[in-house]
Amino acid sequence: MLRLFLWELDKLFHLRSVRLGLLVAFLLPFLWALAPGLKEVYGLVLVSGWQVVALGLLAGMEFLFPFLVVMAASEALGAEVSQGTLKTLLLRPFPRYSLLFAKLLAAFLYPFLLLLASFLGGVLAGLPHGLEGFFGGTGVGPGGFAGVGYxxxxxxxxxxxxxxxxxxxxxxxxxxxxxLYATVFLSTTASALAAVATLLLMRLLVAFPALTPFLLTTYLDLHLRPQAAGVGLPLLLLYALGFGGLALLIFERKDL
Incomplete structure (x- = not known):
């Protein structure tokens, strides 16, 4: 299984969208470090390089990082279908579910690699501003960028x-x-659009207060609300395992 996972991880990194995503995540903090209008537009004056790291994260999590993750996960299976290699892979002597499970594990690792690239880019971009202690906040802790002291x-x-x-x-x-949608539609574009549409639909369900605590979209800003991790983390992991398990079930029974 480890060999299959490493193989799928290698294939994932050969996808152009994945390599481009990692590059963009790495370069995004440099954009904020050099932006001349931070004070005028956001009322922010950088006093530490650590704030540059936070800016890269906050900007990426608005839309870019979710989109890159959805595209990579969709293409992990969709590319096999479009290139006609999926049926050949299924002839190999290993259970069908193990192929998708390896892709799922690779897709789960990619977000953390994407964020690692952003973190490293932020540290490098923030070096001119210094990485020492400072009076203020990182932007992801108490008090936001204003902070609560030293x-x-x-x-x-x-x-x-x-x-x-x-x-x-x-x-x-x-x-x-x-x-999951990739196993249903066997198409990169269709699965990516379906995933984005599902997230947008969940956002609309905030009009039903009884559902709000159980919606995936309620915790999309969990990185800014660590105090909600007690409820948010188990729910997010449950969603991930549920979607992943359903994908494995559909793939195992799907006529390819």
């Missing part, structure tokens, strides 16, 4: 590390949902 380098690192981990968990259900 913040040490280790404190800033821990806040950002926690926020990136939580953001990775937020992206897991999206990867599983996109792969």
């Amino acid at each position: 913040l040490s380098p280790s404190g800033a690192f821990l806040e950002l590390f926690r926020a990136h981990l939580l953001a990775g968990v937020v992206l897991l259900p999206m990867a599983a949902l996109a792969l």
Whole structure:
């Protein structure tokens, strides 16, 4: 199984969308570090390089990172179908479900690699602003960018590390949902559009207050609300496992 996972991970990194996504995630913080209008538009004056790391995360999680994860997970199976290699793979001497399970594991790893690229890019982009302790906030901790007083380098690192981990968990259900739709439609474009449409529909369901605590979209900003992790983390993982398990079930029974 490990060999199959590494094989699928290698194929994932050969996808153009994945390599482009990692590059964009790495370069995004540099855009904010060099932006001349931060004060005029956002009322923010950078006082620490740690804030650059946070800006990359906050900007990416608005739309870019979820979109990149959905596209990668959709293409992981959709590319096999479009290239005609899926049926050949299914002739190999391993259970059918193991192929999709390996793709699911690779898709689950990709969000964390994407966020790691963003974190490293943010640290490099923030070097000119310094990575020492400062008076203010990282943007993902108490007080936002204003902070609540002096913040040490280790404190800033821990806040950002926690926020990136939580953001990775937020992206897991999206990867599983996109792969689920890929098993249904066997198309990269259709599965990506269906996943995005499902998330948009869930956002509309906030009009039903009784459903709000159980919606995936309620916790898309969990990286900014770590206090909600007690409820949000189990629910997000349940969504990821549920979507992934359903994808495995459909793939096992689907006539290809």
